[in-house]
Amino acid sequence: MSRGGLARTPTAVLISGRGSNMAALVEAAKASDYPAQIVLVISNRPEAAGLARAEAAGIPAKLVDHREFGMDREGFERALDAQLREHGAELVCLAGFMRRLTPWFVARWAGRLLNIHPSLLPLYKGLHTHERALADGAKLHGASVHFVTEELDEGPVIAQSAVPVLAGDTPETLAARVLDVEGPLYVASLAFVASGKAKLDGGKLRFGGEAVGPG
Ligand code: GRF
Numbered sequence: 001m002s003r004g005g006l007a008r009t010p011t012a013v014l015i016s017g018r019g020s021n022m023a024a025l026v027e028a029a030k031a032s033d034y035p036a037q038i039v040l041v042i043s044n045r046p047e048a049a050g051l052a053r054a055e056a057a058g059i060p061a062k063l064v065d066h067r068e069f070g071m072d073r074e075g076f077e078r079a080l081d082a083q084l085r086e087h088g089a090e091l092v093c094l095a096g097f098m099r100r101l102t103p104w105f106v107a108r109w110a111g112r113l114l115n116i117h118p119s120l121l122p123l124y125k126g127l128h129t130h131e132r133a134l135a136d137g138a139k140l141h142g143a144s145v146h147f148v149t150e151e152l153d154e155g156p157v158i159a160q161s162a163v164p165v166l167a168g169d170t171p172e173t174l175a176a177r178v179l180d181v182e183g184p185l186y187v188a189s190l191a192f193v194a195s196g197k198a199k200l201d202g203g204k205l206r207f208g209g210e211a212v213g214p215g
Helices: 020-028 049-056 073-086 103-108 129-135 171-194
Strands: 009-015 036-043 061-063 091-094 113-117 140-147 157-164 198-201 204-207 210-212
Touching: 009 020, 009 049, 009 073, 009 171, 020 036, 020 049, 020 091, 020 171, 036 049, 036 073, 036 171, 049 061, 073 103, 091 171, 113 171, 129 140, 129 171, 140 171, 157 171, 171 198
Parallel strands: 009 036, 009 091, 036 061, 091 113
Antiparallel strands: 113 140, 140 157, 198 204, 204 210
């Protein structure tokens, strides 16, 4: 499908659960002028509700169950990679995907692999971000979309969205407020990458041709 003569970048979304961010990307990509086309959704867990959401949207939805590969992490990733290539994916969005990726996969998809993390990176890398922000008395929290590199939640940030931490917040109320901004943030971030506006160049973000971030 072309976008007024411009190609739309074929994009796959990897999930492990509800697929709330995947659903936002699928919805946005229904617009003919959105620069990415969602061509595949893969889950590593059979019970992921996101698989049914993808199928309902008419998107090929595949299960690649990591448990079938035991300790062979690279074997699991080669199966993921085969599905991605079979469906012609040129970008991969991790969206609630809860498996660590090995250097093999990250290198293979370097610069074409995005993730959304529920904090304002570099704050709160890793898990339990809302609990940790509350424990610190943070007044601002949010979400970040970044290029994936070998280190967990370390890659150059493409875009962020901040939300206030309110008195009486619990991890659940804060997580819900963050989740509300994650979908639009991921939609905008994927568009920057799919349109070529944002690139990973030599480990750094280039936006609109200009290097961004620490020199
Ligand atoms: C979201 O908070 C996202 O930031 C994180 O996983 C959580 C659940 O995502 N990556 P989903 O509902 O499974 O898409």
